[in-house]
Amino acid sequence: MMRFLPWAYLIAAFVFIYLPVGVLVLFSFQEGSLPVPPFNGPSLQWYQTILGDEDLMAALRNSILVAFGSSAVAVALGFLAAYGLARHVLPGSALIRGLLIAPLTVSYLIVGLGLLIVLTRSGFGVSLWTAAIGHVVINLPLAFAIIYASMGAQQQNAERAARDLGASEPKVIVLVTIPMLLPSIAAAFFLSVTLSWDEFIISFLLTRFDVTLPVEIWSLLRSGLSPQLNAIGSFVFLISVAVVLLLELTIFRKGRQ
Amino acid sequence: MSKDQVRGWGFVTPALLWTIAFFIVPFVVMGAMSLASLEGRTLVWDLSLANYAELLEKKYLWRAILVSLEITLTVTVISVVLAYPLAWIIAFRVSPRWQRLALLLAILPFWTSYVVRSYAWLLVLAREGVVNETLMWIGAIAEPITLANTRFATVTGFVHFFVMLLTLTIYANLIQLSPNYRRAAMDLGANAFQTFRHVILPLTLPGIVTGAFLTFVLCIGDYVTPQILGGNTELTVPQVIMVQLGRRADFPLASALAIVLMSIVALAYLLSARWLRLDRL
Numbered sequence: 001m002m003r004f005l006p007w008a009y010l011i012a013a014f015v016f017i018y019l020p021v022g023v024l025v026l027f028s029f030q031e032g033s034l035p036v037p038p039f040n041g042p043s044l045q046w047y048q049t050i051l052g053d054e055d056l057m058a059a060l061r062n063s064i065l066v067a068f069g070s071s072a073v074a075v076a077l078g079f080l081a082a083y084g085l086a087r088h089v090l091p092g093s094a095l096i097r098g099l100l101i102a103p104l105t106v107s108y109l110i111v112g113l114g115l116l117i118v119l120t121r122s123g124f125g126v127s128l129w130t131a132a133i134g135h136v137v138i139n140l141p142l143a144f145a146i147i148y149a150s151m152g153a154q155q156q157n158a159e160r161a162a163r164d165l166g167a168s169e170p171k172v173i174v175l176v177t178i179p180m181l182l183p184s185i186a187a188a189f190f191l192s193v194t195l196s197w198d199e200f201i202i203s204f205l206l207t208r209f210d211v212t213l214p215v216e217i218w219s220l221l222r223s224g225l226s227p228q229l230n231a232i233g234s235f236v237f238l239i240s241v242a243v244v245l246l247l248e249l250t251i252f253r254k255g256r257q
Numbered sequence: 258m259s260k261d262q263v264r265g266w267g268f269v270t271p272a273l274l275w276t277i278a279f280f281i282v283p284f285v286v287m288g289a290m291s292l293a294s295l296e297g298r299t300l301v302w303d304l305s306l307a308n309y310a311e312l313l314e315k316k317y318l319w320r321a322i323l324v325s326l327e328i329t330l331t332v333t334v335i336s337v338v339l340a341y342p343l344a345w346i347i348a349f350r351v352s353p354r355w356q357r358l359a360l361l362l363a364i365l366p367f368w369t370s371y372v373v374r375s376y377a378w379l380l381v382l383a384r385e386g387v388v389n390e391t392l393m394w395i396g397a398i399a400e401p402i403t404l405a406n407t408r409f410a411t412v413t414g415f416v417h418f419f420v421m422l423l424t425l426t427i428y429a430n431l432i433q434l435s436p437n438y439r440r441a442a443m444d445l446g447a448n449a450f451q452t453f454r455h456v457i458l459p460l461t462l463p464g465i466v467t468g469a470f471l472t473f474v475l476c477i478g479d480y481v482t483p484q485i486l487g488g489n490t491e492l493t494v495p496q497v498i499m500v501q502l503g504r505r506a507d508f509p510l511a512s513a514l515a516i517v518l519m520s521i522v523a524l525a526y527l528l529s530a531r532w533l534r535l536d537r538l
Contacts, residue, residue, distance in 0.1 A: 007346075010343070013339070014363070016417065017366055018366065020366070020381050020417065023386075024380060036385040036386055037385070077271050080268045080271055080272060081272035084265045084266070085268075089261065089262070090262060100273070100276055103276065106284075107474065109480055109495050109515070109518075110287075111283075113498065113512070114283030114286065114287040114515075115279060115283050117287055117290055118286050136275065140272060214370045214373070217373065217376070218372055221485065225379065230380070236370055236373050237368075237369050237370075240368040240370070
């Protein structure tokens with residue numbers, strides 16, 4: 001009896017963990033208009049519905065744009081800062097690191113609220129751009145921390161060798177540092193893409209007419225349960241999982257070898 | 258300033274400026290805003306503590322703080338109790354070959370938008386949802402019971418998310434333990450429970466506290482889960498903040514609530530700082 005208890009617990013835990021996702025995906029194939037038992041189908045009608053929905057497709061394009069754009073900026077800024085702090089001796093570098101990491105300690109709601117206040121008081125207003133700015137704020141600390149942690153003596157030696165051979169600093173960065181740090185740069189980028197892709201509250205506060213996918217889903221939620229929401233929710237979930245698996249299979253696996 | 262320093266600053270400045278312009282400045286403005294007040298629809302910068310006084314006077318405001326704390330503490334405790342055995346089983350019962358896969362699978366749904374995850378729980382807990390249908394099918398209940406739009410639903414949605422997070426932090430702690438500790442305790446005559454209670458548990462406290470702290474911070478600041486699953490019968494602090502922003506654009510009161518929220522988090526940090534290992538994540 002005691003021998004099976006751990007396995008029973010493991011199975012129960014996995015049922016609990018996968019129950020909502022399983023129900024979400026299963027009833028996205030529901031034939032009929034209510035995503036509750038009994039299950040009729042499978043049918044792809046709701047996936048056709050979302051593909052034909054212009055608001056959802058616009059939100060999808062916006063989400064992709066914001067996720068990739070904000071992640072690119074966050075990783076670029078994070079890389080430069082990590083390089084500067086790891087390769088140059090700066091006064092107060094502990095303070096700079098603390099400042100760059102600080103947004104991680106504050107909830108997204110508060111980051112969004114602060115930006116909302118400044119943007120409305122200064123008359124700038126909100127748009128897709130401001131949501132992207134917010135996403136850079138929350139992803140920059142992560143990108144910086146990941147890249148900074150992977151800057152070791154090994155790269156530094158290669159950089160010194162390149163410099164001794166006459167390469168200028170920009171050349172060293174492009175030809176030596178970036179290629180050597182590519183796994184962690186890519187990890188930071190894709191982590192930031194998933195976080196931005198899933199993020200709701202900052203996008204909700206800082207967008208108006210052009211919204212991202214989670215915000216569009218939020219407004220659809222007001223009309224109650226619908227297999228259409230299941231279909232779009234499954235889609236959002238599968239994209240996040242695909243990015244995470246991609247990360248796991250390529251970057252982290254290589255990193256361990 | 259040396260040439261090396263000038264170059265260094267050149268690399269650091271863009272990120273630093275971004276953080277200052279879009280995080281520090283908004284944060285300071287928000288702090289100042291919490292000391293302003295709203296007269297009619299115009300903002301008055303009168304540097305008063307009126308908003309904070311209002312928090313103490315108005316019952317629905319401190320009620321929200323209480324509700325937030327209750328939900329967050331319940332969620333943190335339940336999540337730790339459920340996640341610990343799961344992390345334990347993955348670390349010590351699953352063979353090393355499959356451990357990484359088991360862990361990856363155990364935390365995969367973690368990467369779902371709060372909005373989608375909460376909606377999925379709404380489906381599961383709905384009146385005609387899977388749980389009610391199953392319970393009726395096995396004959397445990399005759400009529401569907403109300404599960405969605407309750408505090409129970411909010412707590413369930415949160416626990417689901419944080420069990421995954423805590424499994425990760427506790428697992429990371431467990432696999433770092435040398436098996437020698439367990440062997441030594443057993444050799445000295447401790448039974449399995451005593452070994453756990455006096456040796457393993459104290460050694461995994463950092464993993465537990467780190468995960469619990471993250472749970473606390475993310476849970477108390479979340480608006481989406483209680484809004485979708487809790488059904489507006491009681492409001493948490495983030496929900497009240499959003500009400501202030503929406504209905505009357507009361508930025509000063511919303512800011513004061515945000516500052517209170519941050520103070521609670523800071524307090525939680527001070528209480529758990531002794532065991533926190535945030536750098537090890």
